[in-house]
Amino acid sequence: MTSGAIHAVDIDGSHLRFVTDGGELRVVQSGPYKSNIIVNQHRYRFKGNTPLGSYNWDWLFTPTGKQIKLYKKID
Numbered sequence: 001m002t003s004g005a006i007h008a009v010d011i012d013g014s015h016l017r018f019v020t021d022g023g024e025l026r027v028v029q030s031g032p033y034k035s036n037i038i039v040n041q042h043r044y045r046f047k048g049n050t051p052l053g054s055y056n057w058d059w060l061f062t063p064t065g066k067q068i069k070l071y072k073k074i075d
Contacts, residue, residue: 006039008063019065028060037061038071 004023009016022039038058045052058071 004042006037006065019063020061020067023056033060033068035063036068037063040074 004021006019006022006025007016008019019037020039020041022041024040026038028034028036028038037060039061040056040058042054042056044054055073057073060068060071062068
């Protein structure tokens, strides 16, 4: 399986760092979560050890990769 990754880099090209898993991102432009990022992630659903499938939802993260909350379920 292949997984996407979100990385950050300083404007001068230094300090490349991993932020979180994800395939797409958007930067929040205004409001209480301004400058945080919305990341689309592929996740798996389990009941105990039994896989129940997967989903791709948008999650809100800080720029350092700390998950804040679910942003939007995408069906």
